[in-house]
Amino acid sequence: MTAALLAAEGITKRLGEGVTLVSDISLTVTRGEFIAITGPSGSGKSSLLYLLGLLDRPSAGRVLLEGTDTALLSGQDLAALRLARLGFVFQFHFLLPEFSALDNVLIPIRRRGVLKPEAAVARAMALLDALGLADAAAKLPEQLSGGMRQRVAIARALANDPVLLLADEPTGNLDTRNAAAVFDIFARLAAEEGRAVLVVTHDADLARRATRRIHLVDGRIVSDETGMPDMRR
């Protein structure tokens, strides 16, 4: 078994008095895993994802990313970690409407500032190309179809080669075909490139394609099964 990429230790998230979104969850994510988090609405699956993705801080418990206790880090350090190690995809693509697909993918690369401009453009183009978007690079988001936009958003999430990709209902706005395509991409990313992918979805069919399925009810894990992905539609 590979070393833990991400570990949650008894994390709880409360909103004010009496409202508990996530309740005492512990789990470990290793490289190569493609995890689907499912559950009825209000079961806390998105909240769990935000906690694991360092967008939110737990009320209790702690999250360790590659062995680092993130509870001890400042907001700036967390932002730096998100920039370098994590990638997010949301239900809505959230592309900046004023910028072309290429520029959107370039934003996190430029923010990180490790690559030289030419290398950054080359990397962004390679990402778009890998997702079948080479022709769409110069187009504005409004000129793209819903599926293409979501793929651009995935390319942007992968811009800084994250170890962990987190997706919150990434297929919520897509038709079945595009949704399946997105899940194929996730499966490939997890399997081929040795990172981990965490996807929140309410679509049980799609969830079956993941290597591990976590089911939440009322902020608690009720089942956590690992198995070969079910390739049936």
Add this chain to the structure above:
Amino acid sequence: MRLILDLARGMLSRRRRQTLVSVLGVALGVAFFIAIASLMRGFQTYFVQQVIDVQPHIVIKDETRSPLPQAAELATPDGAVAINGVKPRDRVRGIRAPGDKLAMLEAIPGASAAAILTGAALLRYGSRDVTITVTGIEPAAYARVANLQKDMIHGRLEDLRSAANGLIIGQALATRLGVQMGDSVIAVSPRGVSLQMKIVGIFHTGLVTLDQSAGYALLKVNQTLQDRPNVVNQILLRLADVTQAEPLARQIEARFGDRTESWEEQNANILTVFIIQNAIMYSVTGAILLVAAFGIYNIISTVVFEKTRDIAILKSLGFTEGDIQRLFLVQGMIAGLLGAVLGCVLGQLMIEGLGQVRFGTQTPAGTDRFLMAHDWRIFAVASFFAVASAAFAAVIPARRAARLDPVQVVRGAA
């Protein structure tokens, strides 16, 4: 940071019309500031130029700034002394030891000094009487401290020496008396001395008070007329560097004890008006810029409100609060900067336009137009305030943007 700039530009370019309106607001504020400031500065500079051109820069008078202390006050410095009915001592007025003082003043680098005696006299010609102030001068010395020679329309200052009792008067006075060059008038002083004087020169300064009631004679002649032999009651000083007038005046007064006034003090009433003028100008243009700042606040607030999703995604991508705050501050400053540039152009056009205006009146100073200052510092100040107020206006919405919680936004959008 290039990326922040690119993002800011992209966000602003989407709201072109709104951006244009707020940029125009700033531009108008800047332009009005530049135009009004140039107008006022131009006039004030012209006025000051006239003053320091015509008047002596420092005047030393034969009086003290405060009355001499009484013996009773000196004896009990801490006591509550009230003295009533003091009769001033009847001392001979005039600056003491003027020769020594003149020598000392002339030794100051860049300074020229001239001693004069002023006094009232009644001019009588035919049946007409006019009271004037006669100034007794040494033509050569006086020419170095005051610019009367350039206002002479007949004769020269030096001509005072050519006649026994020469007198130079203003053109308005000459007309009033009905005298011409070479005519003789009777001058009677308050001390009862009466002299027959010959008009050897006529001047026209444009200043009514001077043209109607001033006369110049030789110092010796006026000393005779005033019955104050060997007395001078003012020393006039002209400096190479007028900005030194006030500190130098204070030094001289401390040294000699005579009341010494710089040109600033002598024109304090008008210079005070200038200060009030400037205060009014700055408040008015400040108000325009304030309104412009509200426009910028408005557009940045709108952008922040509309861009909540973009802000959320940027934060989830790893942008810090500082990045986000800078992103919107930069947008405000871009608007401010564009406004400043446009305002400078507009302001220059307004200056050119105002410079074309003619009043069609002949003012004594000989100007019938706005005197515009062309000073890059006015442009710099206006631009600086525009950008600063724009940045200031953007701070509040920028901070709000920075504190936005991405989780809340993403949740709301999902």
